[in-house]
Amino acid sequence: MNVKNIIREIQANREEGIKDLYLVACGGSLVDMYLSEYFFKSEAKQMRVSLYTSNEFVHAVPKALGSHSLVVVCSHGGNTKESVEAAKTAQEHGAATITLTHNETGALIEYGDYNILYKWGEETDVKDNPMAIIFNIAVEALHSTECYDGYEKVIKGLEQVNTIIAKARVQVAERAKAFAKKYQHENMFYVLSSGASYGHAYGFSICSLMEMQWVHASAIHSGEYFHGPFEVTDKETPYILLMNEGRTRALDERALTFLKQYGEKIEVVDCKELGINTIDDEVVEFFNPIVFYSILSIYRAELAEIRKHPLETRRYMGKVAY
Template sequence: MNVNQVVQSIREKVAEGISEVYFVACGGSLVDMYPSKYFLDSEAKKLVAGLYTANEFVHALPKRLGAQSVVIVCSHGGNTPESVAAAQAAKEHGAHTIGLTHNKEAALLNYSDYSFLYEWGDDSNVKNNPMAIILDLAAQLLHVVEGYAHAEAFQKGLETINGIINQGKKQVAPRARVFADKYRNEELYYILTSGASYGHAYGFAICSLMEMQWLHAAAIHSGEYFHGPFEVTDKETPFILMMNEGRTRELDERARTFLNQYAEKVEVIDAKELGIGTIADEVVEFFNPVLFYSIICVYREALAEVRNHPLETRRYMGKVAY
């Protein structure tokens, strides 16, 4: 079943109407869900959205969870114990579960009423990757529940973004190599952005830098930067600023102005410069994170190469009891 068929099937089964959507996962999969939570918070008038790390969902189930709920659970390998347990808990409470994984033998599928075996890798079309599929689910669920005026523009954005990404990756490749060589010996990075992309500042920090490179990192919301974090700004610490196109761009521009004055190690990744403006103004902000994920992957690969620290290297994950 495709996204439209899944959404229509759930709609037909919920006579009272879908009342909430919960996005549940761990780590990078949870990061992929942040844009959809942001989208529904922004666009929905009635539909309630929740974003949960899986183990917290299991231990602190929302009281609203029930037959009018849709629970979307994502796990790349499909066997993350916390995510599997979350899907099981959702089913036991009568919710409609949608599972996303790259593994056709995943345990997650045992507790998924509907499932998507998504594409992965450099050759895949990003619209078939989990972040875009979940965004599509969110947009179509919103449309069937209460209508969404920009549904057509959103679908066009899904068709357009892959081409923008492919061009953007070529555009940033040289500067990513310069960045990696320049900052190869740094041990701490701050990542700033706003809007739907904030999840990817968090994801780049905890997954790309902390998990995959064993580097210290922290995500800072561009809007919160001036309410405490900017006090650590100096000329010795590297900042990575992802600038959005859309309603929150002004927040990112304010941060850039300050960083240009008081910092020296600043890397700016600008969605506008990378061509995202070809997507309709009404929906473009929701596609910033889809672009940024692929772009920051170019940066992390360059950093891993110059540091001689492969992205797959782990010392705890999957190696010790935890």
């Protein structure tokens, strides 16, 4: 069953319909949800959205959770215990649940009224990856309730984005190698972005750098950079700036202007430069993080290669009790 039909069926089976959306996951799967939270906060006039890390959702259950709620829970491996418990909690409170995983035998599936088993890998069409699927769920949920004006443009964008990314991969290949060579010995990065992509700045920090490379990192919202964080700017510390196309680009441009004046180690990844403008201006901002995920995966792969630190290497995760 496709996403549109899932949402249609949930709406038909719920007397009150869907009034609120909860996006629940951990780590990289939670990162995949920030786009949809931003989209909903931006475009919904009546429906509410909340983003939760799974264990907080379980231990601090929102009082608004109920039969009028749609809870989307994602776990790549399907067995993240906090996320499994979150989906169970959602069902116990009468909410409709959609679960997403790459593992067809994952424990998470048991607690999904609907389960989406997504594909994975470099050859997979981007629209079939979890970030895009969850975005599609959010768009369909909003459209089914409020008749979202940008609906057709988003659906068209989901068909366009794979081609954009394929070209962008070629465009950044050498640049990513140069980045890795230049910054291979750094032990701290600040990652800046805004709008729909702030979540991916956070994700690149905690997953790609901290988890996969054991390198210290911190995400900074471009709009918040000037309200404290810019005081540590110097010519020795590396910054990665994810430049959005769309309404919040001005925030990123302001940060870049300052960084160029007072910093030196600056890596800019600009979605406008990477050709995202073939997507309609009204909805293009929502596609920035989808592009950034694929492109920054190249950056982290090059960093792992030159540092001789495979992306899969762990010292705690799945190895010790926690």
